[in-house]
Amino acid sequence: MLIKMNACCCRRGPKDHHMPHSFTRFFRGYIAWTTAVAVGAVLLMPAGANASPASEPALGHGLSIARAYQDAEDAPPSKYIKKVNETRTTANLNLRSKPTTSSKSYGVMPEGTTVELTGKKSGTWAQIIWKGKTGWASSKYLKTATYTKNTSVRYIKAYTRMYAKPDFDRSVGLVQFRSKVELLNIQGSWSQIKSSSYYGWVPSSLLSTTQPARQYRYVQKSGPVYSHYDKSKSKTVGRIRHGEKYEYRRWDGKNRRDEILVGNKWVWTSVTNRPYVAPQYRYAQKDGTTYSSSDKSSSKKVGKIARGTRVRWAAWDSKNRRDEVLLNGRWVWTGVTNRNKPKGYTPKVVSVKPYSRFASQNAPFRKTPRSNPYDTSILTLRDGDKVTITGKAEGGWVRVKYGKHTGYVIEKNDLRKDGPYSVAVYGTLRTGQTAYNLMSGYQQKAMNQRFASSSLYQMWNPNWTFLTNGSGTVVNEQFQYSRSKGASMLKKLDVYESQLKFNGKPIYTRQKVNMIDGSQSWTYKTHKESEKLVKRSGRYIEAGDFLKRS
Structure with a gap:
């Protein structure tokens, strides 16, 4: 019964204007308190208990009730948003050693620069301090006015809980890594902040004046992504592939899952980690068929793959002996690919913005970028001669213009910058x-x-x-x-x-x-x-x- 009343009374609606705001807030807080007592004070956490969010990524049922009296709209005003009187330049203005235009200039103050007045004047000149230097500037281009000075902007350095007081007793909400918040107050090693939903206290060490850089994780092996961190509640909502890179937000230590951003949606997975994973490739050993899945009994034919085609690889199903590969922008399965390049394989050449290099040795200038076996040599690239690179291919090959000829050499072995x-x-x-x-x-x-x-x-x-x-x-x-x-x-x-x-x-x-x-x-x-x-x-x-x- 109490929970039902809390849900009704704590939600503001069209009738709220019939009740004084102070009474409304008191009543909402009272209902939240009585509810907590009724359910066995589930809101309380012993002081000094583990406050790490990694083991508990979301609030429990009881904690959600405590939010009622910590709504962002009820937050106190920030002590770091103030009205101040400041003097600023209204144009690019010289700071001079004396109150004359012929005196030495200490530098030009850009329009909008904040300066400090000393109180001394000389005709139409005012003495000011700028960057530690005291000098004179024309009063005509100085304006003193009341401005709003906002030094309250902070960013969250790690996913964390917000607490009702500057201790770990009662959680009132969550705030995500990199979130922008407003600093309201500081007390000891704690900071009171306001997010888009709640206000509360967090350890000051979790705040920064600059937004932290995004963090990323790499897919160590292909696998599923889930809707929830909890294995008992989650559903499979997609699949990510070996070597892919995703933005990361937090880690759930209990369920051993990362929260990552896939297709503009935050999901959970257990197959990502910090170490970089280089993409792997496979080659079609012969002409073959591609399928919709690895299972031979249920998969459908979806296309063809030609001998020598190089494709990005994601997974190997040893039972059905099929590779998962990326062909023409689509992930498919096939049984004709392998790590090895087929004999006579010629890699695709991609054009690049032309740049120049010098031959580092006498090198064979080949007709194509083929390695198994090497193609015919058109001529010998002479040691020290300058060439222009116009394309690149797998294996370190580059397409080179050398006088009237165009051919291929291996850049790392045969060319140098100087x-x-x-x-x-x-x-x-x-x-x-x-x-x-x-x-x-x-x-x-x-x-x-x-x-x-x-x-x-x-x-x-x-x-x-x-x-x-x-x-x-x-x-x-x-x-x-x-x-x-x-x-x-x-x-x-x-x-x-x-x-x-x-x-x-x-x-x-x-x-x-x-x-x-x-x-x-x-x-x-x-x-x-x-x-x-x-x-x-x-x-x-x-x-x-x-x-x-x-």
Whole structure:
């Protein structure tokens, strides 16, 4: 009888306006208290009892009754939402050393910056404090007003219970990991908070001013997902597959199940864990049929799979000798797949945004990315030459454009990002310029390349240009030299580029620089000290091209 009255009286409806709010709240609390007594005080938990939510993911029947007098709408006001008088800038404003526009600026305060007034004034100027510095700013661009200052926002660091008081005696609700809550009060090591449904107390150690990062779990083996953490109450509501990744919320230690997000719905499972699980694949050994399930007696034919097809794998049914695989976006079962690649298997090539690399050795340049057996070699990719990658395939194969030819090499074995004897030049060493003869003996030349994140300046002499760090790109030519000639070529260029000096020091040093195509080459560039000189005294070449410097 008491429970029935509690359910009726504690639910607010259209008639609530006939009863004073204070009496309504008192009556709801009284009914909740008498109900607890009637059912044997099931709401009480001994002080110091285990408060870990992992063993009890949901409130019991009695605990749900206790919520009546801890509704969020009845929460006290937060002590961390206040009305404050603040002075803010109404425009980007200089903080000056003296109350004049000609005095030194300590910096520009962005519009909306909060500053502290000292109380001193000089005409239309006010003395203020900003970032620990005391200075002067125009009063015209300062506004003092009353603002709402909210420092109450907190986030839950772990799934937990909320308690009626700052102790573990009585639980009034639950709050999930990463939930946004409002801080109401602090008492010792406890914080009073308000969630979307309840208000109550939690240990302060479970709160953060920033939202915790999402956590994930990986499927260790394919298996079912359930509607409930309790094995006696749950129903199977779906299936997850080996290697899949899902957002995680909490762990139920008693039933040994994780709560994960699958298809925008929180469900429970026992087949996930923290360690990363790499996806596995299978290959069709021959043309075959796919089925709706592993059971041969009840499954239906749903499609075909062709020999050599590579598919994502989820599970193996040893009784029916079928694999569960992902084919054309659908999970099916088949008996013709295996871990091994069938003889003559050629992997599918996926196009990628082009980028460049250098050959790390003399490598066979093959017609297809086939490994068993290897396909015909079109030619030999020469050690040190630059190529452009346009596609990737299983097994580390990449599709490469090499001059007029297109073929395949294994990126890890045959290519590297930096050319050990690749030199990029941007001034008088370029083709047709006054010092071009020094670049003889190269085995490959790449025209119309560009340095990334760089700028070009001209100084002192029309032919003297200087490469610096910058936000643009600069035109260059890349010369690749063989291992037999590369070392001596770099030594010769080191001597040549060291001739131009300032205060007795060379302006250029040889440095590895990035190209916009992803490769790296040696070049001669300003160092930290000479870059300051060049940017201060030189003329910026907007086109980033030596040939367009005038």
